[in-house]
Amino acid sequence: MSILQVKGLSKHYPIQAGFLRREIGRVRAADDVNFSIARGETLALVGESGCGKTTVARCILRAQQPTAGSILFSPEEGQSIDLAPLSRRALRPLRRHIQLIFQDPYASLNPRMMVGDIIAEPLLIAGVPLKERQARVLELLDLVGLPMAARTRFPHAFSGGQRQRIGIARALALQPKLIVADEPVSALDVSVQAQIINLLLDLQDRLGLSMLFVAHDLGVVRHVSDRVAVMYVGRIVEVAPTTALYATPKHPYTQALLAAVPKADPALRDAIFAPAGEVADPAKPPPGCAFHPRCPFVIDRCRVERPELTELPSGHLSACHRARELTLTGVP
Amino acid sequence: MSTALADDSLAQAGQLRLTWLRFKRHKLAFVSLFIVALFYLVAIFADGLAINDPHATDAKRSYIPPQGIHLFDEDGFNPHVSGLTGKRDMKTFKLAYVPDPARKLKVVLFAHGYSYNLFGLIPTDIHLIGLETPQPVDGIFLLGTDQLGRDLFSRMMVATRISLSIGLVSVGLSLVLGILLGGMSGLYGGWIDTAIQRVIEVIRSIPTIPLWMGIAAALPNTWSVTQVYFAITLIISFIGWTELARVVRGRFLALREEDFVIAAEMLGASQLRIMLRHMLPSFTSHVIAAVSLALPAMIISETSLSFLGLGLRPPAISWGILLQDAQNVQVLAGAPWLLCAAIPVVLVILAFNFLGDGLRDAADPYG
Amino acid sequence: MADRPLLSVRELAVEFRADTGTVRALDSVSLDLRPGRVLGVVGESGCGKSVTARAILRILDRNGAIVAGKILLDPGTTAEVDLTALNPESQAMRGVRGARVGLIFQEPMSALSMQYTVGNQLIEAIRAHNDPGKSVARQRAIELLRDAGIPRPETRVDAYPFQLSGGLRQRVGIALALAGDPDILIADEPTTALDVTTQAQILTLLRRLQRDKHIALMLITHDMGVIAQMADDMAVMYLGRVVEYAPVREVFHSPRHPYTRALLRSVPDLRATPRQRLATIGGAVPQPNARPSGCPFHPRCPEVILGRCDVAPPAPVPPGEAGASCFLLEDAV
Structure with missing residues (x-):
């Protein structure tokens, strides 16, 4: 049984106008999102800004209240709790099982607390006694590759990469079952980014963590994830195991994304292919398939009928009417 | 693969100390x-710094200009102020009190003056400076007096x-x-x-x-x-x-x-x-x-x-x-x-x- | 390297005054911008790539100053000017900005005013240098927008920047940089704030404009992919120094400097096997006020020669040549 199962998750923001705040429309930040994460698996949620990947992550963490859908979380085998309807208070004891790694290593640490206190805070909240807390903080610092002396220092003394390690140590303090990483390396320098990616991979191997990895960088995602879900304008358009998704994408948008990445190889010069047009506005997505105005393979059906996410013989899930007939190119 | 820490005393500085350090850089502040x-x-210490009773009025010393304390005289160090002498202005026939350098009134530290309560609690009459012997009309008027003869400095x-x-x-x-x-x-x-x-x-x-x-x-x-x-x-x-x-x-x-x-x-x-x-x-x-x-x-x-x-x-x-x-x-x-x-x-x-x-x-x- | 450079930077050094003393942001930086070629400048945060651009345009922050070196416009010709000798506020320098050297910002919003329409700002920039009159300038503004790949430029010219998407804004930013018809263009992380599909569009556009107009483009980025796709030559910078300078294919196929080697290996690979670890460089980029002695990279260098790299810095890359600033290479010769 998977550790997390998201069913029909939607988050709509009303657009209000006038003195009486009448609702005149809705931003469908996330619309009928379905996926699951197996134990020990990393699922990457990728897409461009505004596609709803962060909204989905925040709904799972219940930093936001989803408009509809269920979030079935299973901390233990055979146990299943729907997080979506729970109140703040009811969520509190469950929080220790799902932890968040932030994008911005500067904003996510309280500048007024010493690193030792930051890492110990989850333990303190969980009621771990002082002696144990201190021992565990040292253990965690070692786990993320920081020296013991870091304990008595303030976050401002650390570089971006080191701060991200502190954030990871805090997230791991209560031995969570699921980690939600929201663009954890996108604010870091290339050389530091590599260190953090390796750290996350090592930690996952050692601790058997499950992870939802939200990112926009397809290169990073390739290294980190087991499966990838691609989002476009609030909806998932394709889900597949990483290797299969990169080699043989089954949705024209996935193909476009892969083609747009500048390859770090001058021999593949001029291999950037930019799709025409712009990302659709989630407040007024095009009818039918949201990608149809930019899609080179568009047919009349795409303009009127919204494709559902369906399983293909290859094991891919794709929301494209022509997924079976098209031969799309990925990364060789 | 532990990473080196910036070996800086600032690293262990709390938010308060950092704020203080940054504040000190702001010279004007x-x-x-x-x-x-x-x-x-x-x-x-308002009352202790005041010299004369801020409420005491005396028409005779109205509008006295600011008076300095003379630190020296012919005999050496002898802090004093000039006393007041009444003179009739021959144009307006008004009696005006003006400082008279001939009358020297000795100024001392921690002099006795009017009574007040220090911090509103301790009754005392010690003032930082004052005349050695309090006078009814004369006084030290560092910033002069107002119409009613009240000492501006004390007020x-x-x-x-x-x-x-x-x-x-x-x-x-x-x-x-x-x-x-x-x-x-x-x-x-x-x-x-x-x-x-x-x-x-x-x-x-x-x-x-x-x-x-x-x-x-x-x-x-x-x-x-x-x-x-x-x-x-x-x-x-x-x-x-x-x-x-x-x-x-x-x-x-x-x-x-x-x-x-x-x-x-x-x-x-x-x-x-x-x-x-x-x-x-x-x-x-x-x-x-x-x-x-x-x-x-x-x-x-x-x-x-x-x-x-x-x-x-x-x-x-x-x-x-x-x-x-x-x-x-x-x-x-x-x-x-x-x-x-x-x-x-x-x-x-x-x-x-x-x-x-x-x-x-x-x-x-x-x- | 083909044509005579339009702009040569020679042994440029820039310092910033800070509370803790002076910080050297650039140290002996030399590079050449040639017509029709793209120079990619790559490096991590604090390497001085943006400071270089700002120094060339003489728009350093007030606490920064050029302390050594030359910035030669049209070097070797009779019209040669050393920009470091000009007053940043002088008429001559203002003539250089826009008319000779255009700048494209990372965040187009920082170049555009919210209070004026796109057309207003373009027309102002066009008329600033060689005033052709208002209606001609407007026509030219529309052409510039069309050149920048903006659909329906006749209507967009009257739009305000906030009415445009990020991608369109960057296109306007590019049009604005081209308004004075410069032959040198500096693009400072022009696609970092954009999504990958928009980035692809902007890069394609930059490439096309640069080729059509035979522009010398200096492209500053931290993204090795962007460099590989766009640049002809590249300069790798680390803590204010150019550590390697060579044609881009040479750098990618046989990097000379240990930092370049490590940096290239730490780039995530689209063709990686699942859960493949990346090569890393130990430690982090030092703070600019804690510059290591000798070669600035020596504390992180896997091939460090102790007693040598930490004593004095290796010689900078000779101007106008391909090479790296590293003792390993000096020894090999």
């Missing part, structure tokens, strides 16, 4: 801090106490109101926020001077100085809290979205813990800065109210009341020293503003 501290020392010392304390008390009241209402506004949001914000807007849209006039006119004439004093502080803070409430609400809203506050929530921290451990420490520095910027506004309010005759009334002594004496151009032409009362007002307002700026810059390293 640093100097202002001392000026403000000096003013509050004056306020605390300024005592006025400092009232003017600064009125500012402090008003800010204290404003702060309580501001944090409470601003905090509620920011924390709960929704209709509570809307209601409080509208009230603030209404209060801020009322023109202050007519409002003050109305309220001051409503104060019964029979009230004692103390009652008026508290009424004035209430009036001032009634307007003052709105600004602080906005600052507090703004910080609250901003902090609620901060990643580290969300992080605490994700750890399962209670609302109370998030408030006390994460939000409050991050905005105390802002509140301190806001307060140091609000204080001069309060002081100015009191001064202008009293200057217009709407605030404190004689026999109370405040900067505004001292300046009231300097309202008349004709009086000023004859006794320009009365304008000295404006100097501490300007000085303390400037100092507070620089201090507030410095604190605000120092308090927010990340913003």
